[in-house]
Amino acid sequence: MKAVIYTRTSSITDRQTNDRQIADLTKYAEANGIEVVKVFNEKVSGAKRNEERAVLMACLEYAEVNRIDTILCSELSRFGRAIWEVLSGIKFCIDKKIDVFFQKENLHVLDGDGKVDGIMAIYVSCLSFCAEKERENIAYRLNSGRRLAIARGVRMGRKVGSVKTRQQKEEQYKDVIKCLRKGLSVSETFAICSQKGTKCSISTIKRVKKEFVG
Template sequence: MKKAVIYARVSSITDRQNTDRQVVDLTRYAEYSEHNIIEIFEEKISGGKRNVDRPVLTECLNYCKDNNIDVLLVSELSRLGRNAFEVLSTVKFLIDNCINLYIQKEQFSLLNDEGKPSIFAPVMIATLSTCAELERENIKFRLNSGRDLYIKNGGKLGRKAGSIKTLDMKKEEYKEAISLLKKGISVRNVAKLTGKGTATIQRIKKEFNL
């Protein structure tokens, strides 16, 4: 069986979004394709961040290289970068290290059965990443336009009064996570044990100096 790694990412650093659906769908694909999932990397970070500022993605790519992983599984190409240049750089890293890439949304594999990029792979990757970049810019434009109109009509931005959690409130809400962190359990494992996002656990660890 080929060794596979899953990389899943959502943009929201809050608990409103999670990577569960991506992981479940990719796990099903791996089982169907008879791939052995060696590790799962989950990240909550904005899609606008540069790849060098994505610690989990960096860890994932290095893990694939160091452990001779056969294929990296992602739900869609935009998970791998904020723009076409960064995506292509990541793809080059994978090709240089003979690591295949499977994109579930398009059901696309980077390498053929001989471990070589297909003739259409570079065009396909460039097209998909450019389309994803354009879509992000369109979303950003619509959000900014809506915000400006809201302010123009008298709306106010920011949290409502009383909506900010106090330290005691957080201590009660995240008491299980705090207890696990105090025992020296890693952020990723605490996130899995408590059902919270890794970004949330990282924030709690920092706020409580754990």
């Protein structure tokens, strides 16, 4: 049985890594005689639309083209925190007869015969809904705290003098600029740079493209 590992963290900085997810899923695969042929690591918010998550899209495409049996994921929330996006990704896998295993929930999308378990579908929907509500609650608390801080006179935004010069940005995003100048799309650039460990987001790449490539 062939599998790929998909991991995700929300932070695009070094504050969070995908190492634990990879280690746990690799251990699971070895214990169950599963061959892991590729690992996809993504650093992006789970609230993003699937189309904005270049590594996830690359993972799904790779799994389809290479006839991968299973996508291994540490937990359902790593697949996304927006319910309709999660269900969209899972439906893609079901249509292509690709199983998805969520380790934390010990949940398979397909059973041993390659069929969808109706109870599983309800369970996934409920978990996705809870994950989305958790994200909304976090956003509410953050915005509430921000409003309170502003009311107290706290200055928000960048510190004075923290804006990078054009030369600094050109050095920081040299890999991004190189990809864009080769004619690669924003999503392709994001996927390549993420694999290299370059810290950037889709919106950042769009700004860099506008400023340096045109």
